[in-house]
Amino acid sequence: MRLLVTGGAGFIGANFVQQTVTERPEVTVTVLDALTYAGNRSSLDPVADRIDFVHGDIADLDLVDELVSGVDAVVHFAAESHNDNSLTEPWPFVQTNIVGTYSLLQAVRRHEVRYHHVSTDEVYGDLAAGDPAFTERTPYNPSSPYSATKASGDMLVRAWVRSFGIRATLSNCSNNYGPYQHVEKxxxxxxxxxxxxxxxxxxxxxxxxRDWIHVDDHNRAVWDVLERGRIGQTYLIGADGxxxxxxxxxxxxxxxxxxxxxxxxxxxxxxHDQRYAIDASTLRDELGWRPRYAxxxxxxxxxxxxxxxxxxxxxxxxxxxxxxxxxxxxxxx
Ligand code: NAD
Ligand code: TDX
Missing domain, CATH: 3.90.25.10 (UDP-galactose 4-epimerase, domain 1)
Known part of the structure; x- marks a missing residue:
């Protein structure tokens, strides 16, 4: 399988690339990353000689079209990801999380390439103490510019599935922790x-x-959804943390x-959102995923x-x- 991983120099994307290259030598990985302040090429040093790295922007339609034409699947991690930054300067969030997602969707549509979209539980807004955890059926209700732009990107994916029949899945995960996370978090x-x-x-x-999950467990779930998830389906990822x-x-x-x-x-x-909590029953029951960092x-x-x-x-x-x-x-x- 030939895979295009966007945002592979970021926290979760770099972990995904390292995990993939180490555990699935049959997969060929190309990383597309703009190396913003949040991207760090050295996070890919352990696997640098086994991947192709392209320094570029996901909103660059021509570049994305060319890269997508040469792969079997896209896993889309690239984003502006920090809530506090979105309060200071929201524009890059609109550009990357919405326009960038649009650019990828148009390319996977044109080339009929499998697409997995990585998103966040923050699209559901927040919970009060005692509320039941988020499920795939919880209505979207984002609070911050960051979560509103992530919600917008998710909506584009759903529309491209329904209107254009792209082969896409989505996952919305809780707060990740682990190595290579930016010190702003x-x-x-x-x-x-x-x-x-x-x-x-x-x-x-x-x-x-917050509902914490180790980044390794998040990325194992992403692989489960990529390989065995139902097209058009959203999977919530969380480890009861x-x-x-x-x-x-x-x-x-x-x-x-x-x-x-x-x-x-x-x-x-x-x-400030008060509480996030994920009910990952669909992922557990349908795909058999279990966290290793219990x-x-x-x-x-x-x-x-x-x-x-x-x-x-x-x-x-x-x-x-x-x-x-x-x-x-x-x-x-
Ligand atoms: P991060 O900020 O650590 O990394 C983002 C990466 O995307 C960086 O390498 C950056 O250079 C790259 N990037 C940004 N804009 C780009 C552009 N226009 N073109 C190409 N590359 C660009 O983020 P993260 O914490 O690794 O999050 C990855 C994904 O997971 C995001 O979509 C985020 O919404 C989602 N997510 C994160 C968490 C979490 O707890 N961190 C939880 C759930 C979902
Ligand atoms: O210094 C701090 N002190 C503090 O109390 C910082 C940086 C944060 N906080 C609080 C704010 C949140 O309640 O800690 C909690 C976690 O903060 P962040 O690490 O900024 O994460 P959060 O806003 O919950 O969003 C994260 O999880 C969902 C990621 O940054 C998002 O990308 C992901 O979508």
Missing amino acids: FIPRQITNLIDGVRPRLYGGGQQI ELGNRTVVELLLAEFGRAPDDFDFVTDRAG DFRTGLAATVAWYRANESWWRPVKAATERAYAEAGERTI
Whole structure:
């Protein structure tokens, strides 16, 4: 199988490429990535000699058409992915997450290529305590510019399935953690702060809840859907990993031998979603998927170890990332 992977230099895409090349030597991988601030070519170093890398934009219609004409399937990870950035400057989110998705859809339509679309549980909005978890039937209700543009991309995919008969599947996953995640995101930000002796920073009161899944488990599910998913179907991916943000910070503080209250509360995120939770029954029952990282604490400890051992990967962008948070108005409260 010849595969085009968009966003393969990002957190989840790089993990997918590494996993694929290692475990499926029969698959030929081409990565298309614009190497934005979030892309890091060195995340592909372990497999660099076994893939083709194309530096380009998914919204470049001609480039995408040419690349898609030469493959059997596309797995689309590329996105602007950070909620906080979407509040500061929404335009790149519209361009990449909507226009970029359109460009891929037109190419897979023209060349009749199988397409898998990677999306997020945030398209469903948020839940209150006690609400049932999201299912494939939950109505879309996105809150942030990021999640609204992801929801828009998903809607385009559904329309291209129905109107043009493209062979597409979608997956909407909960919060990922693991190696190679950009230090702007919650868990790597706090790990790298702690390595630097800086107190973790919790938005608002730290009461928000996220449903954590290890990135390896997400990508195994993506493969299951790509190989055995029903065309036109959406699969929710989650590993029953609901935890409050404050609890995550306390677990990290324990990993570093620090007191459980050794953190700061900082300015809350505008429109901050309260809780996400995934019901992954369809994926489990239909495709037999099970997470391998059933214990979040074990996965978190391995992630801390990775950031300790790979300072050269994250150090070059740490200071600028913290400066951007300060410039966006983040203050201790
Ligand atoms: P990321 O920000 O780490 O990586 C995104 C990658 O896309 C980068 O390599 C970047 O250079 C590339 N990219 C951005 N714009 C591009 C463009 N116009 N053309 C080509 N490449 C471009 O993101 P991530 O966390 O790895 O997320 C990957 C996908 O998974 C996204 O679609 C995201 O919405 C989805 N997702 C993420 C999570 C999560 O917890 N991180 C959860 C569910 C779904
Ligand atoms: O410093 C922080 N302090 C803090 O309390 C940061 C960066 C975040 N937070 C909070 C905000 C969220 O409640 O932690 C939680 C997680 O924040 P993020 O890592 O920014 O993730 P989230 O906004 O939940 O979105 C993530 O999961 C869904 C990914 O970034 C998205 O790409 C994915 O779609």
